[in-house]
Amino acid sequence: MKLGNHILLIVGAFIMIVPFLWMVLTSLKSFTETMQVPPTIWPNELKFENYLNVFQSVDFLKYYVNTILLTLGRTLAQLFLCSLAAYAFARLEFPGKNIIFILVLSVLMVPMQVILIPNYGILTQLGWIDTFYALIVPGMFSAFGVFLLRQFFMGIPKEIDEAAKIDGCSFFGIYWRVILPNATPALIALGIFTILSSWNDFLWPLIMTSSEDMRVLSVGIATFQGQYSTDYPLLMAGAVMSTIPMLIMFILLQKYLVAGIALQGARK
Incomplete structure (x- = not known):
């Protein structure tokens, strides 16, 4: 019973955290990468300058x-x-x-x-x-x-x-x-x-x-x-x-x- 509860909680936590992770990864992509189809998950090059550009x-x-x-x-x-x-x-x-x-x-x-x-x-x-x-x-x-x-x-x-x-x-x-x-x-x-x-x-x-x-x-x-x-x-x-x-x-x-x-x- 406890194992089932933990699995359910882990799945729920994963579903909740995915949008936040996607937001963080997208903030480190180039504009071109965000428009690719199918979308890329991990950026080819981390663009930390996006934060400065804001x-x-x-x-x-x-x-x-x-x-x-x-x-x-x-x-x-x-x-x-x-x-x-x-x-x-x-x-x-x-x-x-x-x-x-x-x-x-x-x-x-x-x-x-x-x-x-x-x-x-x-x-x-x-x-x-x-x-x-x-x-x-x-x-x-x-x-x-x-x-x-x-x-x-x-x-x-x-x-x-x-x-x-x-x-x-x-x-x-x-x-x-x-x-x-x-x-x-x-x-x-x-x-x-x-x-x-x-x-x-x-x-x-x-x-x-x-x-x-x-x-x-x-x-x-x-x-x-x-x-x-x-x-x-x-x-x-x-x-x-x-x-x-x-x-x-x-x-x-x-x-x-x-x-x-x-x-x-x-x-x-």
Whole structure:
């Protein structure tokens, strides 16, 4: 039984890793090799200069900086705002709490495309189009983040809150000194989800920005894809460089991600 499970996992892992390996190998090929039929798997000569050509063709470093600022802004804001809202829904009592929480969760049922035009109109009126405000502010809060952290906070014994109150802690003091230190796995899990979604976001930055200076990686890499011909080595080289930070992050933090998801599910 264990042998069968291992074989199944190996086959699944191979299927998942093949596209990534193909991306890396294509980034090291010449343009001619990428157009050959049948396609070649291993390049005849490794073209490491493709990675340098990416920086020469577009302002790739600027795309990197914009993406980092976008990701940091959304992630830090979500960790703070979502944890505040989750603390209120999990630990405090106030009129209409359950109804408000249901309304917050109902946001998960609405596709982003439905509210894209109204959001664009609002940001146009605010004068935020083609600025970091348009990229960061709408993504500073998420219903999923509130739900994830609320479920985790509800599993923390309330006796800790009562002990903190006896010691003179305010509501914010309990949140900051008691709840957050005990919710590290859930916070890291939410941080990873937010970083991944922000780093890979394409449609929102594409619609809300128009200048070269405000492009992020996902939009910038798409410029290598032409209507009639595509420079696949440069496209794949840019994709590899944009993927590496997320890959490193997942390898370093995967145990926290799994722990956060497992604990969140166990405490429902």
